[in-house]
Amino acid sequence: MSAMEGDSFTLRTGLTEIQRDDELEWRFGSSRARLTRIAAGNITTYNDETFRDRLQLERQTGDLTVTNITNEHTGVYQLSIVIRNKKSTKRFAVNVYAPVPIPVIFSDASRCALSAESSSRIFLCSVVNVSDVTLSWYKGNRLLSSIGVSDLSISLSLPLEVEYQDKNTYSCVVNNPVSTQTTHLDIDQLCQIHSGSLNPVLCIFVKEFL
Template sequence: MNICSVCLCLSFLTVGVLGDEVKSVSVMEGHSVTLNTNVIRQTDDQIMWFYGPENTFVARINGEAGGTMFSDDERFIDRVKLNYQTGDLIITHITSQHSGLYTLNISRDMKVSNKTFSVTVYARLPVPALIRDFSQISSSSERSSSSKCSVLCLVMKVSHDVSVSWYKGKSLLSSISVSEHSIIRSISLHLECLDDSDVYSCVINNSISTQTQHLNTDVCHKCSDSPDMRNMRIIILPVIFGPLICVIIIIIIKHKRRVKGL
């Protein structure tokens, strides 16, 4: 047998490793995730799942016997299931400790195909807090700026990068990226006042979920109630009704004189 023939035979006997691509999967904490093998299990197939850089055993379906075995690691006890027909791995009530790499080994006809999954578990997003930013009012300019409304959209806790944005209706006004390591976790909105027709919203989102908080008059006053509008009414009302009151008074005086003359 020549060298080429020997190499050809060895190529069939050697374990074949297929599929180096890492598939990314995102899931929210508390939900379930399914890692799909994308195969239909044959009688002699052996399917094994491992977790992390230490290749911690997670689950297995034995070949012809068809028996299943699961990890005794406390992270996976009572959380892991296998689809008997496909070998899909199902993790229920998932938490952040289940984030990481999962490796699938499928043994078939003396060959092994591998697949790798990168699972990212996102904590539930917090509801953003909207608070008045009174630091914008200084003692020297308090009178001129008291009618303005500066609002902070504050994010308290995040486990991954999130986007924090101000919207007017569907139009993006401003946006920042916030992570658990960020020093600044708020974004400002500056308004003269809040008009009834305007809808301002602070939106927090990551790749799988969103939280929204709408701005209302509990935080920012209506334009009709602003100091400028009140001052304008104080000025306008006497201008409009002052002459009218004077005319009425003159008519009453003339009427009294006429009655006396009679």
Template sequence: MFDRSILLCLCCCRLVGVFAETDEVKSVSVTEGDSVSLQTDTELQKDDVIMWNFKTNGPLLVRINRATNDISIKEDVLDGRFRDRLKVDNQTGSLTITNTSITDAGVYQMTISSKENKNKHKFNVTVYARLPVPVISELPPNSSSGSSKCVLLCSVVNVSHVTLSWYKGISVLSSISVCDLNRSLSLDLECLDDSYSCVLNNSFSNQTTHLDNTDLCLPCSDCAFCCDASEVFIRLVASVLVGVATVSVLVYDIITSRKGEKETLSRSGMRVL
């Protein structure tokens, strides 16, 4: 009875070793167009056979036989989706996906088989779309309300799962988020004499557009307005001075012309009225 119990226990242990599979799924993130490498810390043996599948027990992508140094990459799997984009390392068993796209997102399973056991490791790959650079523009003044305040608008198009924010230094002035696909976002800011940044970010990366105070409130082609009241006053004074100078020149020309006419008539003996 004692010997049979030991034998049964050993058989159970043997079965556990053969079909060992970790419940842990390693999360990996990458920006679209970049490369991502999937690798485990498991020490490989000389006779290990490594297989990479897309999704759990899904289509086979790669098979590596370390004993014979044979590497087989399935170029035509999934209608050739991964053609010329898979690289493997025979020493570490790592899988590298180059020029990633949104369709590459999903679970990748690595199976390491030897004579003694079989281990499985899973990687959940998230591919983020490359973020566009925020564009800052200036809104025209609100003529209906008589407001001449300068308002800046930060905009992005075709984004999802992102946050758009205005910063002054490291302080957030305002922000807006979106979770829908392919949305356009815009966020306005009443500017002052300072420096600002418009930041678009997701949980993995960000894009920033900086704006210095020298770039703020540029005048449009058919109006003269700005956030800075002193600049408005200077422009107004300059316009008045130009107008006065123009009138002075015209008056001077008229007086000079009339004086010349009188002298001409006087010389000819005609009576000047």
């Protein structure tokens, strides 16, 4: 299961009704820390700081809802059920992701002007401080190129070379399993920016990249 930071998720037991003699317990993580349980018709919630004020246990079915989630709630949840003295176990893997940022497109102003050395312009799409994302360029609905990162939180950049007479629609898309952000390329607007008004850090970054 995938979920976004700040949202909630519900893990379902598959039961329709818990009888008074049934027992049910939820645990979390490699340490199998106790979260909450139902026994003799009573609900007990344990004092786990990571889940404080975030747990909701449905008394009739035993479904567990975790609210206001953060990356700390990524992991394996274990459900133990005892019905008529028969024990069964289920495990649920949950991944919590941050919403992706809006990608930024910029260019080296010196490449916007037509010259004898170049018949194209190069634009760079960038996102910062991301993990578990894919950054892609699209021409209309067709994927042109993409780059991805899995674990570490880093910055990603992806170049796009466009011919001077190209009037197609381009867009840069960043996504993870729970969210997507898109920025459309406005060639005329970017190339009207005077080189002196560009952020010096961005200009240096683009020139070093090229």
